[in-house]
Amino acid sequence: MKPSSREPIHGQWSSRWAFVLAATGSAVGLGNIWKFPYITGENGGGAFVLVYLVCISLIGIPIMMAEILLGRRGRRSPINTMRHLAQEEGRHGAWRYLGWLGILAGVLILSYYSVIAGWALAYLVRTGSGVFTGLTADGVNNIFYSLVADPERLLAWHTLFLTMTMVVVARGVRSGLEQAVRYLMPLLLVLLLVLVGYAMNTGAFQQALGFLFYPDFSKLSPNSVLIAMGHAFFTLSLGMGAIMVYGSYLPRHVSITHATLIIATADTLVALLAGMAIFPIVFANGLAPGAGPGLIFQTLPIAFGRMPGGEFFGAVFFVLLIFAAWTSAISLIEPLVAYMVENLRMTRVRATALAGGVAWFLGLGTIFSFNIWSGDRYKLWGLTFFDLLDYLTVNIMLPLGGLLIVIFTVWVMRRESVMSELGVKDGPLFRIWYLVSRYVTPVAVLLIFLHAIGVLQPLLNP
Numbered sequence: 001m002k003p004s005s006r007e008p009i010h011g012q013w014s015s016r017w018a019f020v021l022a023a024t025g026s027a028v029g030l031g032n033i034w035k036f037p038y039i040t041g042e043n044g045g046g047a048f049v050l051v052y053l054v055c056i057s058l059i060g061i062p063i064m065m066a067e068i069l070l071g072r073r074g075r076r077s078p079i080n081t082m083r084h085l086a087q088e089e090g091r092h093g094a095w096r097y098l099g100w101l102g103i104l105a106g107v108l109i110l111s112y113y114s115v116i117a118g119w120a121l122a123y124l125v126r127t128g129s130g131v132f133t134g135l136t137a138d139g140v141n142n143i144f145y146s147l148v149a150d151p152e153r154l155l156a157w158h159t160l161f162l163t164m165t166m167v168v169v170a171r172g173v174r175s176g177l178e179q180a181v182r183y184l185m186p187l188l189l190v191l192l193l194v195l196v197g198y199a200m201n202t203g204a205f206q207q208a209l210g211f212l213f214y215p216d217f218s219k220l221s222p223n224s225v226l227i228a229m230g231h232a233f234f235t236l237s238l239g240m241g242a243i244m245v246y247g248s249y250l251p252r253h254v255s256i257t258h259a260t261l262i263i264a265t266a267d268t269l270v271a272l273l274a275g276m277a278i279f280p281i282v283f284a285n286g287l288a289p290g291a292g293p294g295l296i297f298q299t300l301p302i303a304f305g306r307m308p309g310g311e312f313f314g315a316v317f318f319v320l321l322i323f324a325a326w327t328s329a330i331s332l333i334e335p336l337v338a339y340m341v342e343n344l345r346m347t348r349v350r351a352t353a354l355a356g357g358v359a360w361f362l363g364l365g366t367i368f369s370f371n372i373w374s375g376d377r378y379k380l381w382g383l384t385f386f387d388l389l390d391y392l393t394v395n396i397m398l399p400l401g402g403l404l405i406v407i408f409t410v411w412v413m414r415r416e417s418v419m420s421e422l423g424v425k426d427g428p429l430f431r432i433w434y435l436v437s438r439y440v441t442p443v444a445v446l447l448i449f450l451h452a453i454g455v456l457q458p459l460l461n462p
């Protein structure tokens with residue numbers, strides 16, 4: 001069957017740009033603004049950034065092309081797409097479980113993503129109202145700990161963020177997703193540039209650039225290499241069908257290769273710009289870049305409390321973080337909603353309410369991880385419910401999903417089907433992509449995977 005005759009039942013993006021914006025919205029999120037700066041800080045800066053860029057090129061870009069390609073050819077939710085494509089290629093129907101794996105990962109990630117995004121909402125109120133002004137590091141820490149120690153407050157912010165997400169998703173592809181990214185993404189870029197503009201005048205911009213771009217390989221451990229690879233996955237939203245489902249709404253004529261290059265470049269630029277906004281502020285205030293996950297919630301507010309106009313710039317920063325998280329969260333739930341509409345014949349509104357309800361309920365586990373379940377009694381292998389969920393999804397489910405997606409595309413699907421969907425001839429560029437996707441990408445992903453489940457640990461730390 002020629003795939004072009006299949007139409008997506010949920011509607012299509014109105015243009016190539018709508019798709020590029022939506023996929024960039026999915027990619028740019030807490031991963032870029034919260035996680036990338038702190039893992040760069042923890043892993044010594046420039047050399048880590050370089051490895052991360054190599055990972056984006058060798059793992060991220062090939063897998064993203066594969067995911068979009070599968071989505072557009074299947075034209076359905078990831079489960080039905082995988083089932084159709086496996087049938088079309090005369091392969092086993094069990095490939096649909098790849099779709100299930102992704103949908104499950106999406107709901108699990110959303111359940112904690114929404115809790116962390118809720119912190120950003122809480123911080124917007126606090127920074128905007130000047131709570132941090134003149135506070136010492138201890139004062140700022142107290143604010144953080146009193147927030148996370150209060151399950152009721154966390155629940156309220158989590159509920160608010162998830163409701164914002166559900167409202168967009170319930171409205172559908174064109175009037176919900178597309179409208180949201182059309183306004184939020186340009187605004188996000190403007191806010192980021194305002195912050196970088198401010199950071200350039202802090203007097204520590206050069207120092208931050210040196211930190212981000214001067215590669216000192218002595219600071220790089222084998223572990224950092226694997227962290228960089230794992231992050232390439234998370235930041236590009238790969239391995240769970242989010243990009244696949246967005247690809248299923250993509251019009252036929254759009255070039256997958258060009259779109260992928262734009263999305264990956266935009267995501268990388270936002271991460272680097274976030275670094276260029278955050279580190280000068282951190283250095284100018286004599287704070288440490290390697291503070292870990294608290295960099296944004298515990299270190300940065302100290303700086304906002306000290307600098308002139310800190311309330312304004314702090315508020316700008318948290319609005320930026322909220323927008324970024326919002327456009328990512330909608331893509332985490334879309335695969336499940338699409339599936340429920342297709343298979344359970346539900347309306348979109350009802351499907352969104354149900355899927356959101358499940359994520360909301362699971363979010364309680366993450367909320368309690370910071371307070372009533374934070375004791376050792378509630379830990380498994382020394383990890384809280386939140387740590388376990390984060391570990392399971394980012395280190396196991398996403399790499400596994402990505403590995404299977406790329407294997408299906410370049411080992412299971414016929415080469416002609418792949419070429420016809422990409423709309424390319426058998427030229428040198430296609431051959432390079434095919435070769436990298438067949439050999440380099442799966443081996444690299446397999447390495448992250450083995451690392452995550454601990455098989456490589458004894459080799460790396462003898």
Ligand code: PFF
Binds near residue numbers: 106234236328
């Ligand atoms: N890419 C998002 C971020 O960097 O925050 C996180 C994410 C969104 C991961 C959607 C996976 C996904 F499907």
